[in-house]
Amino acid sequence: MFEIKTYPEFSWSLSRHKTLMHCxxxxxxxxYTSHNGWLRDANPTSxxxxxxxxxxxxxxxxxxxxxxxxxxxxxxxxxxxxxxxxxxxxxxxxxxxxxxxxxxxxxxxxxxxxxxxxxxxxxxxxxxxxxxxxxxxxxxxxxxxxxxxxxxTSQTMKELAYNEQIEFLEAEKFRILQVGQLKVFVVLDLLYKDLDRNKWIIVDWKTGKQSEEDPYQLALYVLYILQTYDVGSLDDVIIRNEYLLEGESVEHQLDPVTLEKVQELIGTSVEWMTKYLEDASENQPLPLESFPQTSDQRACTYCNFYELCFSQ
Known part of the structure; x- marks a missing residue:
């Protein structure tokens, strides 16, 4: 049953982390401000x-x-x-x-x-x-x-079309990864198993350019399938970025050290987010003025919330 809560449930995602880093x-x-803004009796700002x-x-x-x-x-x-x-x-x-x-x-x-x-x-x-x-x-x-x-013409579509030993598992679904007591949201574009090679293949379709942050997202996907499926070892997992703008397929295999670093990033990020809470148990934020604006006002012009910061 849907329950209206005063404050949203706390969870972590890479996009949430990047937003806080940015502004x-x-x-x-x-x-926070937008929470419950869909309700008829919500306050005008929400x-x-x-x-x-x-x-x-x-x-x-x-x-x-x-x-x-x-x-x-x-x-x-x-x-x-x-x-x-x-x-x-x-x-x-x-x-x-x-x-x-x-x-x-x-x-x-x-x-x-x-x-x-x-x-x-x-x-x-x-x-x-x-x-x-x-x-x-x-x-x-x-x-x-x-x-x-x-x-x-991507490597992934060639495999799906010509390899009969493929077991499709899931695609484009919001999934929850548990890191301790923390909910971490991930969305896998495509996950399938190559039965011939006994490989689990995670595919991430990219319509933009390659980014330094891509490996972090891929590591979250690996953590999810290790937690969800009976995967033998990390060597059995192939992570593939399909860069549709350039027409390149780039494959990665992660090691335990990289996965450890990603989990450390999550922990550090959560600590940072918690500093902006009045009451962590309720996920109640501090007053809005406690959240500083970025000093890069050029970036502000691309922000969805521009008019909330520069309405006068």
């Missing part, structure tokens, strides 16, 4: 923060759409054996992008009332315009052109 004020709005929390930008929206299309393609393929052509997949992504644009430019009232169910682009909302920046449109047009081709 404590953004962290406060994302995880409602506003909840709306802003659900803003997206063109790059993020594109990545989300591509992930959804890929997930559907793989699910359909496992059930029917059919894989659509490149142009058909491009058209699916294009249609979803157009829907997002229509939502953002013509359904403002829908977004105001149901921000989680309606798309609103950051560029449209804060640009006070009905046009997207031409340079961003060009960037996404290029990404649309190359990503579907790179997906269909």
């Amino acid at each position: 404590a004020r953004q962290y406060a709005h994302q995880y 409602k506003q923060a909840y709306r802003l929390k659900n803003l997206t930008n063109l790059e993020m929206f594109f990545g989300s759409v591509v992930h959804d299309v890929i997930d559907q393609v793989i699910d359909d393929y496992l059930n029917t054996g059919y894989i659509p052509g490149e142009e058909a997949l491009r058209e699916q992504v294009r249609q979803e992008l157009n829907k997002g644009f229509v939502d953002s430019t013509k359904r403002y009232n829908n977004w105001w009332q149901r921000p989680k169910k309606t798309t609103m682009f950051h560029e449209i909302y804060y640009g006070n315009t009905t046009q997207l920046p031409s340079e961003k449109v060009d960037k996404i047009t290029h990404r649309l052109h190359v990503t579907m081709n790179h997906f269909l």
Whole structure:
């Protein structure tokens, strides 16, 4: 049964950690101010923060759409054996992008009332315009052109299509990893087992450029499957980043030292987050003024919560 709580339940994720590293004020709005903002009788600030929390930008929206299309393609393929052509997949992504644009430019009232169910682009909302920046449109047009081709020709799709000794396990589901008493949220893009080689393969689809933070996310995935499945050893786990922009497949194997470091990172991060709590047992935050804003005001212009910090 759904229970309305004064404060949200505390959990950890890499995105939460990165938000706090970037700006404590953004962290406060994302995880505390916006809490219960979906309720009819919520206070105006919580409602506003909840709306802003659900803003997206063109790059993020594109990545989300591509992930959804890929997930559907793989699910359909496992059930029917059919894989659509490149142009058909491009058209699916294009249609979803157009829907997002229509939502953002013509359904403002829908977004105001149901921000989680309606798309609103950051560029449209804060640009006070009905046009997207031409340079961003060009960037996404290029990404649309190359990503579907790179997906269909990726190492992962070749394995799924031509290796009959594949056991599909899960995809695109929120999962909870327990680290002590702490809940850690992870989302695996794709997990399957190569029965021929006795390898567990974790796949992470990337629509952007390679990042220094990618290995941390992959280590969380490994911790999850070690906790969830009967995996023989770390040597049996292959982690694969499929970089759809460049068309590169990069594989990693993690050692116990790396996993230990990731768990240490979680512990240190949680300690840092706890310093912003009035009551840790209730996850009650300190007053908003205790969460300092970043000194990088250029970064503020890209933040969903810009108007909460610079409304005057």
